[in-house]
Amino acid sequence: MNFELTPEQRDIQKAAREFATAEFDKDLAIEHELNHSFPEELWRKASKLGFAGIHFPEEYGGQGYGLLEKVLVVEEFCRQDSGIGMALSLVELGSEIILVHGNEEQKKKYLIPVATGEAISAAAFTEPEHGSDITFLSTVATKDKDGYQINGTKIFITNGCIASFTVVLCQTDLEAKPSYRGQSTLIVEKGQEGFDATELENKMGMRMNSTAELSFVNVKVPAENLVGDENRGFYNMMDFVNESRPEIGALALGIAQGAFDRALNYAKQRKQFGQRIADFQVIQHKLADMATKIEASRLLLYKAARNFDKGKIDPKISSMAKWFSARSAVEVTEEAVQILGGHGYMLENEVERFYRDARVTEIVEGTREIQKNNIARLLIGKIS
Amino acid sequence: MDIIVCVKKVPDTREAELIITKDGKDIEKGELVCDINEWDRYAVEEAIRLKEELGGSVTAVAVTPDEDEDLLRKCLAMGADRAIMVKDESFRGSDAHVIATALHHIIKDLPFDLVFTGVQAEDDGYAQVGGILAGFLKVPHATLVTQIEVLERKVQVHRELEEALMEVVELDMPAVCTIQTGINEPRYVSIMGIRKAAKKEMKTLNTSDLGLTEEELGDSASKVKIKGLSLPPSGKGAEILKGSTGEIATKVASILKSKGVLA
Numbered sequence: 001m002n003f004e005l006t007p008e009q010r011d012i013q014k015a016a017r018e019f020a021t022a023e024f025d026k027d028l029a030i031e032h033e034l035n036h037s038f039p040e041e042l043w044r045k046a047s048k049l050g051f052a053g054i055h056f057p058e059e060y061g062g063q064g065y066g067l068l069e070k071v072l073v074v075e076e077f078c079r080q081d082s083g084i085g086m087a088l089s090l091v092e093l094g095s096e097i098i099l100v101h102g103n104e105e106q107k108k109k110y111l112i113p114v115a116t117g118e119a120i121s122a123a124a125f126t127e128p129e130h131g132s133d134i135t136f137l138s139t140v141a142t143k144d145k146d147g148y149q150i151n152g153t154k155i156f157i158t159n160g161c162i163a164s165f166t167v168v169l170c171q172t173d174l175e176a177k178p179s180y181r182g183q184s185t186l187i188v189e190k191g192q193e194g195f196d197a198t199e200l201e202n203k204m205g206m207r208m209n210s211t212a213e214l215s216f217v218n219v220k221v222p223a224e225n226l227v228g229d230e231n232r233g234f235y236n237m238m239d240f241v242n243e244s245r246p247e248i249g250a251l252a253l254g255i256a257q258g259a260f261d262r263a264l265n266y267a268k269q270r271k272q273f274g275q276r277i278a279d280f281q282v283i284q285h286k287l288a289d290m291a292t293k294i295e296a297s298r299l300l301l302y303k304a305a306r307n308f309d310k311g312k313i314d315p316k317i318s319s320m321a322k323w324f325s326a327r328s329a330v331e332v333t334e335e336a337v338q339i340l341g342g343h344g345y346m347l348e349n350e351v352e353r354f355y356r357d358a359r360v361t362e363i364v365e366g367t368r369e370i371q372k373n374n375i376a377r378l379l380i381g382k383i384s
Numbered sequence: 385m386d387i388i389v390c391v392k393k394v395p396d397t398r399e400a401e402l403i404i405t406k407d408g409k410d411i412e413k414g415e416l417v418c419d420i421n422e423w424d425r426y427a428v429e430e431a432i433r434l435k436e437e438l439g440g441s442v443t444a445v446a447v448t449p450d451e452d453e454d455l456l457r458k459c460l461a462m463g464a465d466r467a468i469m470v471k472d473e474s475f476r477g478s479d480a481h482v483i484a485t486a487l488h489h490i491i492k493d494l495p496f497d498l499v500f501t502g503v504q505a506e507d508d509g510y511a512q513v514g515g516i517l518a519g520f521l522k523v524p525h526a527t528l529v530t531q532i533e534v535l536e537r538k539v540q541v542h543r544e545l546e547e548a549l550m551e552v553v554e555l556d557m558p559a560v561c562t563i564q565t566g567i568n569e570p571r572y573v574s575i576m577g578i579r580k581a582a583k584k585e586m587k588t589l590n591t592s593d594l595g596l597t598e599e600e601l602g603d604s605a606s607k608v609k610i611k612g613l614s615l616p617p618s619g620k621g622a623e624i625l626k627g628s629t630g631e632i633a634t635k636v637a638s639i640l641k642s643k644g645v646l647a
């Protein structure tokens with residue numbers, strides 16, 4: 001049993017912290033929050049330093065580290081600022097599908113620009129009628145002599161409007177039984193005829209990320225844009241979530257830690273009834289609960305990431321790490337707002353934003369409920 | 385251009401509540417985050433920039449009582465080529481003279497054109513190591529350096545004096561420069577840098593490897609001894625301004641003007 005990070009992992013953690021502390025300016029964050037804009041300049045800077053493609057192999061422009069190192073960076077970025085952290089951490093969403101299932105040409109063409117900060121990617125699974133249950137999709141890719149023709153709508157797609165390419169899960173065989181054995185993952189590039197992305201305005205949080213509705217009207221995709229085998233798309237997506245769930249958990253962990261740092265600091269400064277509020281047991285217990293939840297989340301997440309890196313993928317642990325970190329983040333950020341009181345309710349004191357940003361981590365990449373279904377199924381066996 | 389940079393790790397005390405140790409001679413560092421001394425960070429950056437421009441090598445050197453591999457790994461990740469650490473418990477409480485002695489023992493056998501130190505350290509602020517080291521090495525030195533230009537076997541450096549007065553001096557190489565903050569904009573440690581650092585040479589020596597005797601080390605050899613540390617007593621003189629934001633701002637401005645902070 002070893003709970004220590006390696007010296008190299010600690011260096012990565014420090015490098016991420018140093019960059020985030022110096023560059024994620026609070027006023028800049030509030031500006032992006034109010035304008036719903038993506039912090040493009042910071043993304044380019046972070047990519048130049050190797051943060052974007054940290055877990056891609058070197059031959060695809062990455063740094064050759066694993067998911068645990070990625071998790072460490074995401075945690076530090078979100079700890080410093082929930083909004084900027086989320087925006088910068090998710091720029092390679094969907095690329096992992098190409099990394100795992102793509103062929104050599106696809107990897108070279110699509111991964112290198114993402115790792116080097118030239119491109120942003122997206123993954124499109126969710127549809128207006130299919131969210132938690134995507135075993136059947138209304139977005140259909142019909143095969144023709146040149147490749148595929150896609151028709152349908154995807155919704156709540158992170159990076160939708162700013163992605164250079166999107167990995168789209170489509171139904172390619174309408175007759176397949178079960179239906180998810182008739183799905184495929186296809187790469188759609190920005191600007192392709194018939195492909196349109198519309199920004200979904202006014203979200204609760206995650207305002208520095210683009211969230212879009214994608215519409216596909218007779219979008220022609222060449223056969224070489226098929227990622228992995230035809231009709232194996234659902235399985236590609238399931239592999240992807242083993243990697244992306246700990247990443248979402250890391251967003252939550254960082255957000256929770258950031259809110260905790262601010263609450264602890266405030267509790268030590270703020271005086272009421274003639275003493276620091278940190279001297280009241282009621283505040284002490286809140287802080288103790290928050291710190292405990294954060295530490296438990298961290299251990300689960302690092303374990304999930306380490307398992308992934310060692311090739312011992314346990315979807316049960318990934319799901320546990322994801323839902324627990326996300327729930328903890330919502331609870332911790334909620335208490336942070338409570339500790340800061342009126343100040344906590346104000347945008348300029350950050351924790352209300354952390355609270356709003358935390359909430360989405362319980363929804364994306366499988367809701368809390370879906371994670372629990374997943375865990376239960378793996379514990380009990382097939383539930384009919 | 386072979387450059388040696390001397391670095392030190394210091395605790396970040398900016399927002400910390402300082403606690404004096406039981407013996408009264410140090411602060412409790414257990415909970416404090418330690419990182420490279422701010423001046424040294426600029427010195428490392430300046431060395432790397434000169435190497436990138438003119439070729440050669442950068443060697444980072446640390447003399448320390450603690451496990452400071454991470455300090456040197458940081459220098460390697462920024463772009464230094466190799467690192468040497470001399471670790472010995474007896475360096476705890478050493479004065480600048482002892483540190484400079486140890487540095488001299490390391491550096492005297494290495495080829496170098498320039499040796500950089502920070503102007504001073506954030507923790508003890510003595511600003512002495514560079515000068516004493518230059519004395520031991522019998523080479524010229526310049527302090528408070530804010531600009532360096534390498535000429536044929538000479539360097540021309542700018543020194544920042546009081547009231548922003550700038551002095552330009554020329555030194556024969558080899559030479560020692562103590563580097564002032566603001567001379568450059570130190571780079572961030574990149575993930576590429578960390579990856580490369582893992583493959584670079586890091587030598588860990590002890591004092592006997594350097595041929596240092598006990599008389600040259602530690603408390604007994606230090607010519608400056610700490611008698612005690614104390615926190616400033618909480619004073620009076622804080623004035624709480626009241627009124628609307630505008631009124632408070634006007635008062636603040638007039639106070640700053642009266643104290644000569646604002647013209």
